[in-house]
Amino acid sequence: MTNNEVYADIDVVDENNQLTGKATDFFDLHNNNLLHRSSQIWFIEDDNLIFQKRGKNVKMPGILDASVGGHVDTGESPEACAVRECFEEVGLKISEDDLGEEYIFRICEKIKDDWFENEFRHIYFIKRDKFDLTYNDEVEELVRVPLKDLKKFHSKNLGILFSEWSNEYYDFIFSILEKKFNIKFD
Template sequence: MDELVDILDENGKPTGEFCLKSEAHRKGLFHPTVHVWFYTEQGEILIQQRGKDKATHPLLWDVSVAGHVSSGEKIETAAVREVEEEIGLDITEDDLERIGTFKEIHKISNNFTDAEFHHVFLSELHVPLHDLTKQESEVEALGLIAVRQFAEETLDLVYSAKYVPHGTDYYKSIIQEIKKRL
């Protein structure tokens, strides 16, 4: 879906401008996104396999829920909306624990650059995997993975082709923050 997104400067501050998401990607303009990582008290992380028709990183495993923040939308509101859309889970802003913002640039092609500031949240998953409903157009599959295995796989070059390349520092931060809560 092509939606309006706010344009950010290289430090993540709003410029007061907005455009269609497709234009932001075409021009490599910074814009905000949300990442919500779900974990269980048993020490598992919910991961999603991106849909086969996604423009970026199709079929790679990624954050539990991710999406763009619509122009003028509050970051936490976008996170709650994306969780409901992508995995069918009804949460509130109180269920989200903000852990940081990460700047990331992925040049996909000459006409497509993902220049984003990811607003990252954690949330404990209180329902079984089979109670989640994946958004067919966005999500190929959902899975739970032990934190230890996830750490080994995201920090090991052997598995680098399995996951979206967010970078070692990003994955280390997520793992560290989840471990603090277990």
Template sequence: MADELIDILNKNAESTGEVRLKSEAHQLGLYHASVHIWLYTIDEKVLVQRRAGNKDTYPNLWDVSVAGHIGAGEFKEDSAIREAEEEIGLSLKKTDLEFIGNYLSEKQPNVHIIDNEFHYVYLAKLTKPIEHLTLQKEEVCDVKLIPIQVIKNHLEDLEIKKEYVPHDIEYYNFILKEITNRFQ
């Protein structure tokens, strides 16, 4: 969870040419970019990770398979590949990644963080058994595979939904629809 340099964007996701520490971007509410990689299996399950208990935002909640900030000057795909390797020990190639869009998230998860972030979202097939993944304990405390329909049910149940990072429901619906489309 080291503080890293990231590129600052405007509200149209265009680079301002400014580079700041991630902590500064969060403190000041500056727009920046991240990658989200949603991993799915051929039997229609989605890998979710439980965020580590020491995370500044949403500790111990279930979240996207892999996510992270895009480093200053870093290409999106390179960031996605790096994050998958760091967080869960999964080696991906650019050809494994399917870009499905970007999503603006404007959240204030606590009084110290204003997170204005463009998520660049990728899908990838998970072909490695989850028992063979190596979790980065500072970031991830658990992973599990959940059937797509079960995730949909969880997001409709107000109590169970509290166990997930509170992304906008439109974001979750977009992701689950895109993954479901891969099986039709």
């Protein structure tokens, strides 16, 4: 979502990922360190992982992130959120059946003085030979990185294209790629 959009209500959860309420203000959610859910999809195309370079008008502009992702709205499942975000951000229509196995990563980091990232990330991978993708102003560009070079690319660009707080998260992603997709990193 852009900085100028009205945000939907977002479910707040407890340490067991169970609903406890909702936040009606996106900024209040992050400023007050409220635990919530997000969904992310990573696209594997041929031998590349596709990153979204965040648009100039969204939070953390210019940072590389999952192929698509966003907050789970109130009453929405993580799977439905992933399907919605996929169409909104890159114009790709998928179904929940396309998502495959779900991985959950808990992140709780202070990004800056008044901004916390405190969420359960529901993560999915979709592998295809070719993706036909378009994108809106939330996305500056889609960046394809050869899977074998992924770890080197990440460490070389830490603090430049990747947020500095993302190491543990990306180690989790690398581990899934190694185990599920038999990726061998250089």
